[in-house]
Amino acid sequence: MALAVAAFTDERPADQTIQEEVWAIPVTLPTIAYVVRPVGKGPFPLVVINHGVSMNQKERGFFPLVEFRDAAMWFARRGYMVVAPSGTGYGAAALDDAERGLYSLFFSKVGSCDNPNFRDAGRAVALIDKWIIEYMTDQKLIVPDNVIVVGQSAGGWAAIALSSENLPGVRAIVAFAAGRGGRVGGKPNNNCAPDRLVLATGEFGRAARTPMLWIYIENDTFFGPELSRRMHEAYTGAGGKAEYHLLPPFGNEGHFLVSSPDGLPLWTPLVGAFLDKHR
Numbered sequence: 001m002a003l004a005v006a007a008f009t010d011e012r013p014a015d016q017t018i019q020e021e022v023w024a025i026p027v028t029l030p031t032i033a034y035v036v037r038p039v040g041k042g043p044f045p046l047v048v049i050n051h052g053v054s055m056n057q058k059e060r061g062f063f064p065l066v067e068f069r070d071a072a073m074w075f076a077r078r079g080y081m082v083v084a085p086s087g088t089g090y091g092a093a094a095l096d097d098a099e100r101g102l103y104s105l106f107f108s109k110v111g112s113c114d115n116p117n118f119r120d121a122g123r124a125v126a127l128i129d130k131w132i133i134e135y136m137t138d139q140k141l142i143v144p145d146n147v148i149v150v151g152q153s154a155g156g157w158a159a160i161a162l163s164s165e166n167l168p169g170v171r172a173i174v175a176f177a178a179g180r181g182g183r184v185g186g187k188p189n190n191n192c193a194p195d196r197l198v199l200a201t202g203e204f205g206r207a208a209r210t211p212m213l214w215i216y217i218e219n220d221t222f223f224g225p226e227l228s229r230r231m232h233e234a235y236t237g238a239g240g241k242a243e244y245h246l247l248p249p250f251g252n253e254g255h256f257l258v259s260s261p262d263g264l265p266l267w268t269p270l271v272g273a274f275l276d277k278h279r
Contacts, residue, residue, distance in 0.1 A: 018076040025085070027131035036072045037081040044081035045146035046136055047072075048129050050155025051084070068152070070261040074268055075150075078275070081142055083132055110180055113192040118180045118200040122161030125154070129162055133169060145169045148275065152176040152258050153222065160201065163208035163240065172278040174213045174271055176258040179231070182222030189221050194230075201231040205240030212242035213274045215267055217254025245270055 021035045037044055051067050072082040110116040129149055136142045147169045151159035156178025163173050181192030191197070212235075216228040223231075225246055232244040247266055250257045257263040 018073060023083070025132060025135060027128070027135050029128060029131070031085045031128065031132070033083050033085040034069075034072065035081070035083050036076045038076060038079055042081065043140060043142050044079060045148070046133065046142040047075045047080040047082045047148045047150060048132055049082060049084040050125060050129065050149070050151035050158050051086070052153030052155050067259055070264060071258050074264060080148070083136065085128065085132060110192070113181065113184060116181060116193050116196055118157070118197055119161070119203060121154075121180060122157045122204070125158030126162035126165060129158065130165065130167065133167065137169070146171060148172055148174065150174045150176070151178065153178065153182070153255065154180055160204050160212070160235070163210045163212055164204040166207070166209050170210055172211045172213070172274065174215070174274065176215050176267070177217065177220050177223055177255045178214065179223035179227070189224055191223070191227060194227050197227070198230045198234045202234035202238040205235035205238035208235070208240040210241070211278050212240065213271065214242050214244045215247065215270060216245070217247045217250050217257050219249035219254040221253060222255045243274065
């Protein structure tokens with residue numbers, strides 16, 4: 001394990017009891033991750049947080065390593081070790097190599113909107129989550145039967161995909177603004193094959209038994225209320241277990257609620273109650 005310790009130390013309050021680090025995690029596809037955890041040896045319960053995707057290569061290159069810092073700190077203060085991997089093809093690893101499939105295989109392209117493959121795109125990221133959980137378990141860094149997976153946007157879609165795996169140690173999953181194929185061509189509320197997305201959601205729900213919490217926002221222009229409700233109905237109708245909450249409008253774009261420190265008072269009561277229920 002390569003470890004760069006104590007990033008952002010100058011910003012820590014004097015009484016803070018958590019520490020921030022950047023790890024290189026040597027799983028099958030080596031992964032850079034932001035890690036925040038309580039001070040101490042542990043082991044700790046684990047939270048894995050997945051970020052979304054971008055179709056723009058320049059945006060991927062400048063993608064922030066720490067996108068969900070405030071959210072990660074909130075989980076860490078509740079006693080969790082938080083691992084937020086930076087996807088292959090993002091930030092320092094922003095290398096598109098189509099021949100090796102480094103980008104398209106794991107993190108993004110779903111094909112054309114005429115025939116999108118939403119299912120495999122979600123399962124690919126879910127596989128990386130599985131590797132991370134297995135690695136942290138093997139290293140005896142975590143409580144193996146107390147894992148939470150969290151995702152936003154395409155990362156939330158991966159979390160929905162992971163729910164169908166029913167991993168024994170994953171107690172619950174939280175998805176913020178989950179989906180794929182939103183804002184095609186950069187246009188608000190312009191979705192790629194929404195009927196196919198709903199169908200894929202139902203396919204995941206058919207196998208899923210892990211409890212989920214879905215949080216959407218009224219002014220999300222990637223996955224609006226009508227589409228998110230349809231997805232939830234398909235998922236639960238097929239047998240999946242998911243609480244659905246639609247929050248009031250947030251700022252100019254609700255899709256990014258969980259990455260904003262101002263959003264904490266809106267979602268933390270829901271997530272806190274959900275986690276307490278599934279301890």
